[in-house]
Amino acid sequence: MNLKKTVLLGFDVEEFDLPLEYGKKLDFDEQLAISTNGTLNVLALLKQTDIKATFYCTANYSINKPDVIKKIVDDGHEIASHGYYHSDFQIAHLRQSKEVLEHISENSVEGYRMARMMKVNEVEIKKAGYLYNSSINPTILPGRYNNFNKPRSYFFEEDVLQIPASVTPIIRFPLFWLTFNNVGLPFIKWMAISTINTDGYLNLYFHPWEFTDLIENKNLGLPKYITKISGQLFIDKICDFILWAKQKGYEFERTKDFANSIYNKKT
Numbered sequence: 001m002n003l004k005k006t007v008l009l010g011f012d013v014e015e016f017d018l019p020l021e022y023g024k025k026l027d028f029d030e031q032l033a034i035s036t037n038g039t040l041n042v043l044a045l046l047k048q049t050d051i052k053a054t055f056y057c058t059a060n061y062s063i064n065k066p067d068v069i070k071k072i073v074d075d076g077h078e079i080a081s082h083g084y085y086h087s088d089f090q091i092a093h094l095r096q097s098k099e100v101l102e103h104i105s106e107n108s109v110e111g112y113r114m115a116r117m118m119k120v121n122e123v124e125i126k127k128a129g130y131l132y133n134s135s136i137n138p139t140i141l142p143g144r145y146n147n148f149n150k151p152r153s154y155f156f157e158e159d160v161l162q163i164p165a166s167v168t169p170i171i172r173f174p175l176f177w178l179t180f181n182n183v184g185l186p187f188i189k190w191m192a193i194s195t196i197n198t199d200g201y202l203n204l205y206f207h208p209w210e211f212t213d214l215i216e217n218k219n220l221g222l223p224k225y226i227t228k229i230s231g232q233l234f235i236d237k238i239c240d241f242i243l244w245a246k247q248k249g250y251e252f253e254r255t256k257d258f259a260n261s262i263y264n265k266k267t
């Protein structure tokens with residue numbers, strides 16, 4: 001019996017276009033700068049805690065900030081695709097973003113995550129050459145999606161490994177970035193234990209911009225539940241969670257390594 005318990009951390013590195021959803025203007029250079037600043041903070045945290053993670057990057061970000069992509073790779077982390085643009089999608093982008101990211105990172109790109117966890121055609125994911133897709137949040141997010149009927153734990157669809165974001169058993173409380181922003185750590189840890197004991201792993205996702213000081217950027221027009229904590233407070237909270245998880249004996253892995261171990265078990 002395999003008692004190994006794995007934690008997958010994913011960071012969605014995109015042009016920071018969230019304020020645009022709230023009717024604010026933010027220059028493209030500013031969008032890139034905020035994501036870059038956050039990514040560097042995340043890399044420092046991962047180095048300090050000595051763990052590896054996965055960075056889902058848009059091609060658009062990567063073309064403009066190739067040095068950041070190279071730094072992520074040099075630090076031993078995985079580059080996966082978060083599409084070509086964060087706010088524009090065409091089927092052709094699946095393959096094109098993979099090619100761009102492989103060219104810049106000089107590594108194979110095996111994972112995909114759709115912007116805003118939107119639906120994507122699995123046949124096309126397969127055709128574009130991805131090994132796994134982590135685009136499902138198997139819960140209800142009002143106004144965004146209702147995935148309560150999807151499996152909570154990993155499964156195969158059209159021969160592509162699906163690794164949904166983690167939600168707790170039964171009530172499916174999501175363990176994603178907004179939860180870490182709004183819920184106290186003792187309760188998060190309690191939910192994490194219950195989830196990892198059920199599934200054998202946790203798949204958590206964040207954005208680099210949460211690791212920057214959004215509270216100081218009041219003019220971004222973001223609601224309080226998004227900016228409740230950010231910057232150093234957020235870094236400290238995630239650091240606390242990582243150190244706690246390591247103490248519990250949980251192992252942090254790049255998602256592609258986790259995906260490959262599932263494929264190996266299958267054959």
Ligand SMILES: [Zn+2]
Pocket residue numbers: 012014082086114115116
């Ligand atoms: Zn995104």
